[in-house]
Structures are given as C-alpha cells and as structure tokens.
Amino acid sequence: MDLGLAGRVVLVVGGGGLIGSAVVRRLGEEGAAAVVASRSTEPDAAGLRLRLDARDDASATAAVEAVLTHHGRLDGLVVTAAPSAQTLDPARNDDPAQVLEAFDAKAVVFLRLAAAALPVMREAGYGRVVGVSGQNAFLTGNTTGAVRNAALVVAAKNLADAVAGSGVTVNTVSPGTVTPTPSAEVAPGRGGESSPDQIADLVAFLLSPRAAMISGESIATGHRIRGVVSF
DSSP states (O other), X not given: OOOSOTTOEEEEETTTSHHHHHHHHHHHHXXXXXXXXXXXXXXXXXXXXXXXXXXXXXXXXXXXXXXXXXXXXXXXXXXXXXXXXXXXXXXXXXXXXXXXXXXXXXXXXXXXXXXXXXXXXXXXXXXXXXXXXOGGGGOSSOHHHHHHHHHHHHHHHHHHHHTTXXXXXXXXXXXXXXXXXXXXXXXXXXXXXXXXXXXXXXXXXXXXXXXXXXXXXXXXXXXXXXXXOOO
C-alpha cells in the first residue's frame, strides 16, 4: 500500500533511539525526508540532523524553523524522545520528585514540540503529529510510568480537538514491551509485545494522508492489555 509519504518532510525527535531509528528507516522506504533531532545529534552540512534540547522552548522552535529553512515545509512530527523506562527507579515509583521529572521529560516535552509545530501545520492546512506513549498509561502499580504516559495521551487528545477540521491530526501510539523478537503470546494483565519495526509501521500509517480520518486516538501496538477494557 502506497502511504502517499513520498516527498513529505517529517521531524523525528529522538530519531536516534530504538523506536525513532525504526521510524526513520520506514519513512525512508516510503520516500519521505526524515529529519532526525536529538540532544546528541550534530547538524550535518545539509541540515538534516538537528541538535535539539526538547526541554527548552527556544530549541524546539529553532528545530522547526531549521526544517522549514532547509525543506520549505513540515508535514509531520514524531516524538519518541523520553528517558527509557529502565532509567526509572522502581523503588521510587510513587516518589513525587520522580513522577514530576518523568512527567516533564515525556508529556511536557511532547506538548512543547507540538506547540512549535502545530501553527506551521495549521497554516499549511495539513500536518500529522504522533507521540509515543506506552501501555503503562492504562495500568496501576507504577505511578511514574502511568502518569507520564497517561498525561501524554490526554495532552494529545486535547491538541487533536483544538485542531479538528484544520487538516491536522494528532495521535499517540502505546506499545507494551518493545523487543526485536516479539512473542505472539499475551499474558493476562499484560500488553502484547511489539518490535520497533512494527511500531514504525503504525507510526508511518498515522503520518500518511490516508489516515486523515484518525485523530485524537491512542492506539496500542502488539495487543492492548489482556483482560482490561478501556475507553
């Protein structure tokens, strides 16, 4: 299926990470220009790789302006940047300081980047924003993981409603466990496993003009938590 992404320009924040790099590869296969941005990425001569501090308003704005300068357009934004769940201290899952830090590093980062990109997309009458959340958003037992992911989902829904009818869509993808070799089995009370490439396939579809009817959604990859109904 041709996703209609040839010639499109997509800013992938966290494009050097496990999921982000898979998204970049998938976009390349579709003929899109994926602009990688992260804190550890040095700009190259063509300006296709951007250094970005996603916790800084000016840096987020500068990244969007750099894409416009070099490409003349911005069709999509993918935000995969967030500290790995493995960096969170399980002994501090309910610690307000860790919860606040994780909330800022994931949900607020998404909001900041979307705020920089959405005015450009609204003016153009077209755009796609996709954030990567996680199925912790739908589970208890890990306050830090639940709050940072649920907040991102809620923020995306609010943004989607704000741009409804403008030609711009905002969605989130919520993986369970991410592994290069996902199992087909799904344990009760757990989400299904998915690979970075499978997540990238879904992200690419949500970036496509073919997905114009989908906005304000949080879509699980692998399998939404077995035994739980969520609306």
